[in-house]
Amino acid sequence: MKLVTAIIKPFTLDDVKAALEQVGVLGMTVSEVQGYGRQKGHTEVYRGAEYSVDFVPKVKLEVLVDDALGDKVVEAVVEAARTGKIGDGKVWVTPVETVVRVRTGERGTDAL
Amino acid sequence: MLANSGDTAWVLASAALVMLMTPGLAFFYGGMVRSKSVLNMLMLNFIALAVITILWMLFGFSLSFGNDVGGGLLGNLDWAGLTNGVGKLAGFGTDDAPWPGGDALPVLAFVMFQLMFAVITPALISGAIADRAKFWAWVVFLVLWATIVYFPVAHWVFSFDGFIGPNSSGGWIANDLKALDFAGGTAVHINAGAAALALAIVLGRRKGWPREIHRPHNVPFVLLGASLLWFGWYGFNAGSALGAGDLAGVAFTNTTIATAAAVLGWLITEQLKYGKPTTLGAASGAVAGLVAVTPACGYVDMWGALFIGLIAGAVCALAVSLKFKLGLDDSLDVVGVHLVGGLVGTLLIGFFSKVSVNTASVGSDGLFYGGGLTQLGRQAVAAGAVLLYSFVVTLIIGFLIKFTIGFRVSEEAEVVGIDEAEHKETAYDFGGIGGGGSAEGLKPAATKAATAESLERSKA
Numbered sequence: 007m008k009l010v011t012a013i014i015k016p017f018t019l020d021d022v023k024a025a026l027e028q029v030g031v032l033g034m035t036v037s038e039v040q041g042y043g044r045q046k047g048h049t050e051v052y053r054g055a056e057y058s059v060d061f062v063p064k065v066k067l068e069v070l071v072d073d074a075l076g077d078k079v080v081e082a083v084v085e086a087a088r089t090g091k092i093g094d095g096k097v098w099v100t101p102v103e104t105v106v107r108v109r110t111g112e113r114g115t116d117a118l
Numbered sequence: 119m120l121a122n123s124g125d126t127a128w129v130l131a132s133a134a135l136v137m138l139m140t141p142g143l144a145f146f147y148g149g150m151v152r153s154k155s156v157l158n159m160l161m162l163n164f165i166a167l168a169v170i171t172i173l174w175m176l177f178g179f180s181l182s183f184g185n186d187v188g189g190g191l192l193g194n195l196d197w198a199g200l201t202n203g204v205g206k207l208a209g210f211g212t213d214d215a216p217w218p219g220g221d222a223l224p225v226l227a228f229v230m231f232q233l234m235f236a237v238i239t240p241a242l243i244s245g246a247i248a249d250r251a252k253f254w255a256w257v258v259f260l261v262l263w264a265t266i267v268y269f270p271v272a273h274w275v276f277s278f279d280g281f282i283g284p285n286s287s288g289g290w291i292a293n294d295l296k297a298l299d300f301a302g303g304t305a306v307h308i309n310a311g312a313a314a315l316a317l318a319i320v321l322g323r324r325k326g327w328p329r330e331i332h333r334p335h336n337v338p339f340v341l342l343g344a345s346l347l348w349f350g351w352y353g354f355n356a357g358s359a360l361g362a363g364d365l366a367g368v369a370f371t372n373t374t375i376a377t378a379a380a381v382l383g384w385l386i387t388e389q390l391k392y393g394k395p396t397t398l399g400a401a402s403g404a405v406a407g408l409v410a411v412t413p414a415c416g417y418v419d420m421w422g423a424l425f426i427g428l429i430a431g432a433v434c435a436l437a438v439s440l441k442f443k444l445g446l447d448d449s450l451d452v453v454g455v456h457l458v459g460g461l462v463g464t465l466l467i468g469f470f471s472k473v474s475v476n477t478a479s480v481g482s483d484g485l486f487y488g489g490g491l492t493q494l495g496r497q498a499v500a501a502g503a504v505l506l507y508s509f510v511v512t513l514i515i516g517f518l519i520k521f522t523i524g525f526r527v528s529e530e531a532e533v534v535g536i537d538e539a540e541h542k543e544t545a546y547d548f549g550g551i552g553g554g555g556s557a558e559g560l561k562p563a564a565t566k567a568a569t570a571e572s573l574e575r576s577k578a
Contacts, residue, residue, distance in 0.1 A: 051392045053402060053451060054439040055331045 007102040007115065008076040012067045013041065013095040014087040019065050025086035026069065029078045032118070035068045045093035064095065070105055072115055121207055121224050125361040129227045132357025135350045136234035140167055140241050142346025146401065147245045149339025150450050152332050154535025155249045156545045162244035162256055169260045170237045175200050178236060179229050181269035183282050190290025193273050197282075203229055209360070210284045223360060225282070231357060232276065239268055239306045245450030246314035247321045249332075250532055253540045255525045262515045263313065267508055268305075275305035275500070297500030298471060298481040298493065300369065301358035303413025303464040304504040311457025312508040314448060320516030321525055323447035325532050337397050344401035348377060351408045355415045365416055365476055372415040373408065376427030380407020383431020391435075399435065402455060406434035409459030414467050417479055422470030430462045457505070464501045468494025 014022060019036065026034060040061035047060040071079050076099055083097050107117040144163035148156045170178065177198045184193030197203060207222035240260050244251075275297075277288030291297050291304070299305065324332075334340060355373045359366035384403025385395040410430030411423055418426065438454035441447070448454070471484035471493050481496070483489030519525045531539030538544060 050333065051388075051394065051396065052331070052334060052398055053396075053454075054388075054392065054435070055442070057331055057333045059333075 009100045010069045012083045012097040016065045018087040021086040025082040029082045037066045039066045128362035132353035133231040135353025139350035145339045146343025149336040150334040153335040157537040163241040166241040174233045182272040186287040242310035243314045245452040246318040246448045248449035291500045296480045297496040298417045299413040300416035301355045301412045303460045307409045307456045307460030309508045312505045313512040314452035316512035318448040327447045341401045369415040372423035375423040376411035377407040379427030380431030383428040384435040387432045387435040403431045406430045406459045410463035413463045418470040468497045
């Protein structure tokens, strides 16, 4: 099993979610996060004083998938989240040892 | 002589309008501070309504408007307690110069109208010391400052000979110097602005300033507050005509024109300097225009108002950056907006004053209308006198408080947030873990009735 984690621009979330449903993903976890990569933050001006916002709002998306689905999920996220401009985000995949469904106690791929 | 019911109604309505300015100011300032100190900012302003009202009843009105004790410096205590005012009328004039209205106002209507000026003036100062002043130290400051600075200065500027009683005598700026200040460019704005400068020096910079500047936590509050100020300011300015007639119409019109022009003046300056017109700039421009037109609105024509507004908007937009050069943490730009705006308006009267606008004017025509430098000179003396008196005395009061009961909260309280430290409250309950979700267990919950005693000890 794999954990696919993606940091994306917040406004692309709806498209990413739709794309993931297309490839058969049944559930996901999203959280609002802040951070920066190469684009850095931005500056705002209040009565002539510059205020730099270092951390930009992003959405972090986490999906647990079967090994076979991993590449397809990554591709779907990348395609849906891409605007071509700096700050589009990152996607990474990590191996997962085990997964348990809390309600039934099922383990492994049965719990996905 | 009878009270004129129309005039009385307008002055009472104006008093209520000006009352709304103080909560309006609270939101104007409150939106500009961080979310961890907004309640304290609101409280510094709101408490002025309570404290100054009681002082006004006890002796404030009397010191400001009582018959002069000598030299045009201070009123006597004839009206202390205000009970003397029941059934009395104001607006007599002197034998030489009768009150132009012919009719009179109930003294108590005038007392309430002027009270609201006394409330908002010290409240204005609070913007200079945002995020770091002890609440009760501020209350002590309010009492001392109103008594030693505002009441005398209001007497100098607002107390006209013969107004409060037949042949009574008033303050030196209004009657001897004959400087023009229709609604308080000197007594309110230069006064509060100079005091703000002094208090910013006394309290010192906030932790981290200017390395890190703080983003306003709620810009919509700022615009809402500015709008309430604009609304209430019609009472402030048009109400200062003390009658429901032509002069009130002139002041109302000039107030509107100058404010509109100042919004544009500030935004155009921002666009040229920073490339974007900001919401905070629009709100600040409106206040700068209102400040500058305050002394002028009953003495200039509409062209005068237009230029005063434009100039005030542009000048104040540039002036707010000065604090970084001076290294002075005037947190919410009381100096840049009120002191500078007040000076702009007070001095420009020397250029734009037109006696034909206001037949009761004791001044002369301004430089642009053939009056020469006479009026400009008077304006400069009035502005300088109020600025100097307010700055020096505020510095003394401020240091007195600082070295006795202390004026500033601890560094830890400042970092944690002054709302929690000084008031045991938090303005907002949203965001964070469990906020609005189902994880109720993670939220702080009300577990007991708030008493100073512990719950154990109150069991018996």
